[in-house]
Amino acid sequence: MRQSVNEITIRAPVERIIEYAFDLPRWPQYLPHYRWVTILDKKEDRLTVEMACWRTGIPLRWRSHLWVLPEERRMLFRHIAGPARGMDVEWLLREEGDQVHVSIRHDLSLEVPVVKSALGQWVVGEFFVGAVAGRTLAWLKKTVEASLME
Numbered sequence: 484m485r486q487s488v489n490e491i492t493i494r495a496p497v498e499r500i501i502e503y504a505f506d507l508p509r510w511p512q513y514l515p516h517y518r519w520v521t522i523l524d525k526k527e528d529r530l531t532v533e534m535a536c537w538r539t540g541i542p543l544r545w546r547s548h549l550w551v552l553p554e555e556r557r558m559l560f561r562h563i564a565g566p567a568r569g570m571d572v573e574w575l576l577r578e579e580g581d582q583v584h585v586s587i588r589h590d591l592s593l594e595v596p597v598v599k600s601a602l603g604q605w606v607v608g609e610f611f612v613g614a615v616a617g618r619t620l621a622w623l624k625k626t627v628e629a630s631l632m633e
Contacts, residue, residue, distance in 0.1 A: 485591040489616040494582045495627045497556060503627050504574065504585070505551050505558055507532060513626040516618050518542070531563070538611055547572075567591075567612065585623070587616045 493500055503513070511517040517536045524531040528550055535544040545565030551558050560572035571590040576583050589612050 487589040487591065487613050487616070488586060489613060489620055490584065490586045491620040491624050492579070492582050492584050493624045493627055495631055497576055497578050497583050499630065500576055500583050500585065500623070500627055501553050501556065503630070504576070504623055505553055507534070507549070510619075514619055514622045516615065516622070536615055538615055543611065543615070570612075585620060587620065589616070 503509075507520045508522060510520050514536075516538070517534070519533070519535050521533045522530050523533055523546070530549040530551070531546065532549050533544065533546050535542065537543070543565075545562055545567055547560040547562050549558065549560050556576040558572075558574040560570075562568050562570040562572070569592050571592065573588045575586050575588070577586075578584075591612075
């Protein structure tokens with residue numbers, strides 16, 4: 484199984500980061516590469532979401548099961564539709580003094596036959612997932628830190 488990890492450090496209280504990072508339907512308001520995040524279903528502690536964004540002019544769309552665990556400072560995704568079907572994603576927030584280390588780990592156990600190959604995993608993992616996650620973290624940092632100046 485191939486893994487991809489994106490990380491960033493944000494100078495803000497963890498509660499402020501949770502407020503922005505764990506409220507997915509609001510992402511398109513401050514993450515300019517996101518087109519929409521729609522909650523399709525809610526069952527107990529699990530949401531089913533459809534998400535869409537841009538990767539350098541290329542439109543992407545997928546569906547995931549989502550577990551938001553603010554008390555654990557984690558979010559878990561399981562991609563259930565789209566080219567990344569089968570991929571698990573974990574967001575983890577870890578306090579380090581007056582800042583928070585935010586990591587997004589993608590486990591690329593892909594189910595779509597054409598992307599299960601080494602080349603397919605690189606394309607999904609690096610070209611798409613790594614690029615979008617990196618941009619998401621950069622905009623999250625910018626937004627959260629700017630919100631502290633208001």
